[in-house]
Amino acid sequence: MITKSLMPLIGKAGAIFLAMLLLVCLAVPSLNLIVPISSPLHLPDYAVTLLGKYMCYALLALSVDLVWGFCGILSLGHGAFFALGGYAMGMYMMRQIGSRGSYGNAELPDFMVFLNWKSLPWYWHGFESFPFALAMVALVPGLLALVFGWFAFRSRVTGVYLSIITQAMTYALLLAFFRNDMGFGGNNGLTDFKDILGYSVQAAGTRAVLFMLSCLALGVCFVLARMIVNSKFGRVVISIRDAESRVRFLGYRVENYKLFIFVASAIMAGVAGALYVPQVGIINPSEFSPANSIEAVIWTAFGGRGTLWGAALGAIVVNAAKSWFTGVLPNAWLYALGALFVGVTLFMPKGLAGAFAGWTSVKRNQPEDVSAMEPAE
Amino acid sequence: MISETLLYLEAVSVSFDGFKALNNLNLAVGSGEMRAIIGPNGAGKTTMMDVITGKTKPDEGRVAFRDLALTSMNEAAIANIGIGRKFQKPTVFERHTVWDNLELAMKADRSVHSSLRWSLDSARRDKIAATLKRINLEAASKRLAGNLSHGQKQWLEIGMLLMQEPELLLVDEPVAGMTDAETEKTAALLRDIAQHSAVVVVEHDMDFIRALGVRVTVLHEGSVLAEGNLDAVQNNQRVIDVYLGR
Numbered sequence: 001m002i003t004k005s006l007m008p009l010i011g012k013a014g015a016i017f018l019a020m021l022l023l024v025c026l027a028v029p030s031l032n033l034i035v036p037i038s039s040p041l042h043l044p045d046y047a048v049t050l051l052g053k054y055m056c057y058a059l060l061a062l063s064v065d066l067v068w069g070f071c072g073i074l075s076l077g078h079g080a081f082f083a084l085g086g087y088a089m090g091m092y093m094m095r096q097i098g099s100r101g102s103y104g105n106a107e108l109p110d111f112m113v114f115l116n117w118k119s120l121p122w123y124w125h126g127f128e129s130f131p132f133a134l135a136m137v138a139l140v141p142g143l144l145a146l147v148f149g150w151f152a153f154r155s156r157v158t159g160v161y162l163s164i165i166t167q168a169m170t171y172a173l174l175l176a177f178f179r180n181d182m183g184f185g186g187n188n189g190l191t192d193f194k195d196i197l198g199y200s201v202q203a204a205g206t207r208a209v210l211f212m213l214s215c216l217a218l219g220v221c222f223v224l225a226r227m228i229v230n231s232k233f234g235r236v237v238i239s240i241r242d243a244e245s246r247v248r249f250l251g252y253r254v255e256n257y258k259l260f261i262f263v264a265s266a267i268m269a270g271v272a273g274a275l276y277v278p279q280v281g282i283i284n285p286s287e288f289s290p291a292n293s294i295e296a297v298i299w300t301a302f303g304g305r306g307t308l309w310g311a312a313l314g315a316i317v318v319n320a321a322k323s324w325f326t327g328v329l330p331n332a333w334l335y336a337l338g339a340l341f342v343g344v345t346l347f348m349p350k351g352l353a354g355a356f357a358g359w360t361s362v363k364r365n366q367p368e369d370v371s372a373m374e375p376a377e
Numbered sequence: 378m379i380s381e382t383l384l385y386l387e388a389v390s391v392s393f394d395g396f397k398a399l400n401n402l403n404l405a406v407g408s409g410e411m412r413a414i415i416g417p418n419g420a421g422k423t424t425m426m427d428v429i430t431g432k433t434k435p436d437e438g439r440v441a442f443r444d445l446a447l448t449s450m451n452e453a454a455i456a457n458i459g460i461g462r463k464f465q466k467p468t469v470f471e472r473h474t475v476w477d478n479l480e481l482a483m484k485a486d487r488s489v490h491s492s493l494r495w496s497l498d499s500a501r502r503d504k505i506a507a508t509l510k511r512i513n514l515e516a517a518s519k520r521l522a523g524n525l526s527h528g529q530k531q532w533l534e535i536g537m538l539l540m541q542e543p544e545l546l547l548v549d550e551p552v553a554g555m556t557d558a559e560t561e562k563t564a565a566l567l568r569d570i571a572q573h574s575a576v577v578v579v580e581h582d583m584d585f586i587r588a589l590g591v592r593v594t595v596l597h598e599g600s601v602l603a604e605g606n607l608d609a610v611q612n613n614q615r616v617i618d619v620y621l622g623r
Binding site: 236238243246250253254257260 | 430432451453457461464469470471472473480481489494495541
């Protein structure tokens with residue numbers, strides 16, 4: 001019943017994507033926890049974490065696709081929202097360390113003791129509470145996107161100029177978070193996490209749960225994003241992408257539409273960051289580096305802009321290729337990755353998703369509805 | 378002859394880098410009136426439309442719609458008080474179907490919230506279907522607007538304006554690039570629309586204006602050169618001079 005009402009919403013490709021996601025979500029923890037280590041099918045712990053990381057990247061790519069693929073906002077600063085979500089989660093886990101830190105200070109994280117700080121800065125209060133930290137995971141990136149977007153969209157900054165100022169935004173945050181007196185651990189960031197909600201972050205069980213939560217977040221955000229883009233709101237947003245001034249002359253306040261989708265996307269990126277940090281065990285200012293945000297855009301383009309599932313798939317494939325190439329071609333992996341990008345751009349201009357759509361429509365000899373795809377540039 | 382003034386431009390001037398696109402322009406359009414605007418290239422026709430729809434702010438002068446001052450409003454607000462605009466180059470949403478184009482243009486609350494919760498009830502469906510019929514695009518309802526012919530795009534854009542239910546419609550060169558048959562159909566469509574709302578048409582095609590049979594305003598160098606019916610205007614010595622470049 002539910003699947004029936006969901007079908008028109010998520011589409012055939014989306015349904016396949018969700019089914020695969022569910023499969024992976026169940027198979028990976030089973031292969032890790034249930035299958036004995038002696039079995040060749042056993043999945044090592046590090047692989048679970050690695051795959052969990054991919055899921056977080058996939059969610060980041062999905063959030064980029066939501067604004068870029070559907071609204072034409074090429075954000076080159078989405079890494080900032082991801083990192084802020086990560087920092088919010090990291091701050092919670094820092095507070096959980098308590099007196100188990102190297103300096104044994106129950107109140108202050110190690111780096112503050114090292115800096116001779118006497119008391120907790122005001123903005124660290126509240127992060128000992130998990131619900132509070134969760135709220136901040138959404139609120140901080142959301143609020144930054146709201147303020148930033150309000151100024152940018154109201155002043156009608158678009159195209160390359162908007163991309164450049166989003167780069168500037170993440171770069172400014174990178175520099176700010178590098179400073180020790182910001183109170184976020186400076187260069188080293190936040191690390192040495194012990195546990196989350198009382199469960200050890202090193203334990204295989206915790207990692208499996210974090211992996212499953214990452215899959216769940218990806219699936220839920222995918223459905224939410226489809227709901228947004230399938231509504232009339234979504235059609236307005238696509239129209240903004242293709243003919244912004246026409247939308248204005250129809251009486252729509254374009255800046256409000258852009259703001260909503262930008263904030264929604266920033267929150268998704270923040271959630272991705274929050275799930276990423278406990279799995280990799282560290283968050284530092286390098287997550288704000290402009291290159292990270294650009295990479296997320298590459299994943300999206302690689303997977304197929306304007307499809308959502310394509311962007312997620314792109315993130316997973318590119319990162320898997322990256323891990324694989326570094327293993328088999330330790331000296332030449334960057335060239336291999338570059339060749340992959342060039343190859344996809346040349347032979348699959350619409351990304352992996354476009355290529356799949358092409359194959360299936362050739363096979364069934366009927367055109368696939370790709371109306372939301374192939375944005376006008 | 379005209380009941381009341383709907384649109385009123387008083388002493389409007391706009392200049393771009395010293396070039397006076399509009400120079401002390403005065404124009405009044407009555408409610409329900411249909412008016413044709415002609416003039417040589419650079420006469421300020423499109424700039425006038427830009428000023429009315431909020432795309433360009435005038436340097437001087439007053440622009441009023443009913444009793445509202447348009448100069449202090451943005452494009453979206455102006456569209457929402459009942460002024461629709463058709464561009465010179467047909468601009469429809471190419472990646473949406475014909476149906477969706479009309480649905481997006483339909484008069485309704487334009488807020489983000491209402492767009493997220495929007496659904497098509499049967500009254501709305503009927504309205505779209507009726508408009509499709511009026512613009513001769515019933516068969517193309519499910520086609521992407523980008524795949525329509527030039528003439529069909531022009532009609533779709535007029536259809537979108539109909540869905541907006543504007544009190545005043547500004548139409549910029551609706552028959553540019555149309556075949557004779559299409560031109561005739563368009564004239565009929567515009568006359569039909571003029572029964573419910575005021576229409577201002579900018580056009581070069583004299584035959585088309587004759588077919589409309591309405592009052593004509595001639596613009597030249599940003600101000601009104603002559604006004605009256607087409608025959609009177611065409612026999613006006615100043616208009617002849619301007620058009621023949623004397």
